[in-house]
Amino acid sequence: MTEPAVVLDHVAVRFQANGSAIHAVGDVTISVADNEFLALIGPSGCGKTTLLKLVSGLVQPSGGAVTVYGGTAAQARRKRLCGLVFQEPALLPWRTVEANVRLVAEIIGRRANVQELVELVGLSGFERAFPHELSGGMQQRVGLCRALAFDPPILLMDEPFAALDLLTRETLSAELLRIWETRRKTVLFVTHSIPEAVLLADRVVVLTQRPSRIVDVVAVDLPRPRSAEVEESPAFAALVRRVKDLLRTTQDRAVR
Amino acid sequence: MKGSAVTTAAIVGGLILWEALVRLLHVPAYLLPAPSAIALSIWTFHHVLAIDAWYTTYEILLGFALGAGIGFALAVLVTFSRVLDRIVMPAAVLTQIVPKLAVAPLFVVWFGTGLAPKLAITALMAIFPVLLNCVAGLVTVDRRWRELFDSVCASRWQLFFKIQLPNSSPYVFAGLKVGMTLAVVGAIVGEWMGADHGLGNEMLIANSQLHTDLVFASLLVLSAIGLVLFGIIALIEDMTLPKYRRVSVVG
Incomplete structure (x- = not known):
């Protein structure tokens, strides 16, 4: 069996923010396989983003251990193993599409095949455009390209499609599926959308309210390669219902 | 009528009204000269005014370059060092609270009456x-940009050159524009403290002789210089900075 890409072992995170102690992550243990697509879902503000930051080494665990490809998160950071995709793409307004895609690769001194990436996400012809000239969906594609450009083995995606309208969102998740099928990566994908999680992921991790714990992990055994049509199948509907039920238990717990 | 035509018409109308009032009410020239008298004064003294304008422009530009350079350098230092931030910023605010025009006489004591105090x-x-x-401009760094750079262990210099510096350019221009208008004030005040040349000096002499038309003439030339220098910065901004990146002025 190959080594897992990411292992969170009884990880807890507490930090101070504005003078009050925040217990963001309670006790999370999960192992993410190499090239696995893992979706993280849970109530808002449940520390999902913090989990991604643990993997990228931007946050240190207060307890437990984070292992990324056999090393620490800090080592992974030094080896530049993680590509970040944000909810708002946060492109540099003074850089063209091309230059934005190149940004991270440029920092670490790696050559990026910008042309190929731009084609991959369907932005050909917009290489010289500036971010403000693009729609939200197109900007997010540039954000994705920027993360792919230095070819990291892990993609950390923090609600990347949440700010987009439904139609754009569906188009982009279909594209992400296609891209992930062609260039396999380990993906940690935070989302609020249950269908999106089920459509994309190999497993869906359902988290509780802060301090977050894992309620359950739902294995999505739908055949790959998948497309949007899979959403019509009864198996898909059953999985969505199962995740929804699990999420509901977290809500009940929060009320109590 | 276009907006610019309205403005021009208002200015011309105002000048005509001014001229008419001065003539009809027989306002003495030492109180308020008519626009025609000011224009004549500019024509008569254009040699003197040109030399004065040259000196004053020289002072403004040199002083502005010095001030802007120091201001920018301090800003960079402040963004790189917390310690310096705690020293420079309060000091800057303190010097700002002290009315600079009131310390001008001290500068004459310290630097004499040459170019230095101006x-x-x-x-x-x-x-x-x-x-x-x-x-x-330099500290306004999007949280996600910082995270992106941190996630791949980007150096402090990379953050500075790839994010902070380009991100600050609209703010820098805003600061330069305000700085330029204040530099004009600074140069004139400097000349008032004692000078042999310059428009401020000219105004002072003309004023003491109740030569009010020449005071106005100097003022007009000075305003024109200020406008042109401001315009040059605005022009450079226009050529280098896209419209969507403009910010409003601070300070």
């Missing part, structure tokens, strides 16, 4: 807005 006052006037705006 440059000192002019630079001092320009430093603060440039410093304040540059700091604002």
Whole structure:
């Protein structure tokens, strides 16, 4: 069996923010396989983003251990193993599409095949455009390209499609599926959308309210390669219902 | 009628009204000269005014360059060092609270009556807005940009050159514009403290002789210089900075 890409072992995170102690992550243990697509879902503000930051080494665990490809998160950071995709793409307004895609690769001194990436996400012809000239969906594609450009083995995606309208969102998740099928990566994908999680992921991790714990992990055994049509199948509907039920238990717990 | 035509018409109308009132009410020339008298004065003294304008422009530009340079350098230092931030920023605010025009006489004591005290006052006037705006521009770094850079262990210099510096350019221009208008004030005040040349000096002499038309003429030339220098910065901004990146002025 190959080594897992990411292992969170009884990880807890507490930090101070504005003078009050925040217990963001309670006790999370999960192992993410190499090239696995893992979706993280849970109530808002449940520390999902913090989990991604643990993997990228931007946050240190207060307890437990984070292992990324056999090393620490800090080592992974030094080896530049993680590509970040944000909810708002946060492109540099003074850089063209091309230059934005190149940004991270440029920092670490790696050559990026910008042309190929731009084609991959369907932005050909917009290489010289500036971010403000693009729609939200197109900007997010540039954000994705920027993360792919230095070819990291892990993609950390923090609600990347949440700010987009439904139609754009569906188009982009279909594209992400296609891209992930062609260039396999380990993906940690935070989302609020249950269908999106089920459509994309190999497993869906359902988290509780802060301090977050894992309620359950739902294995999505739908055949790959998948497309949007899979959403019509009864198996898909059953999985969505199962995740929804699990999420509901977290809500009940929060009320109590 | 277009907006610019309205403005022109208002200015011309105002001048005509001014001229008419001065003539009809027989306002003495030492109180308020008519526009025609001011125009005549500019024509009569254009040699003197040209030499004065040259000196004053020289002081403004040199003092402004000095002030803007120091302001920007301090801003960079402040963004790189927390310790310096705690020293420079309060010091800057303190010098701002002290009315600079009131310390001008001290500069004469310290630097004499040559070019130095004029440059000192002019630079001092320009430093603060440039410093304040540059700091604002340099520290305004999107949280996600920082995370992106941290996630791949980007160096402090990379953050500075790829994010902070380009991100600050609209703020820098805003600061330079305010700094330039204040530099004009600085140069004039510097000349008032004692000078042999310059428009401020000319105004002072003309004023003492109740030569009010020449005071107005000097004022007009000075305003034109200020406008042109401001316009040059605005022009450079226009050519280098896209419209969607403009910010409003701080300070």
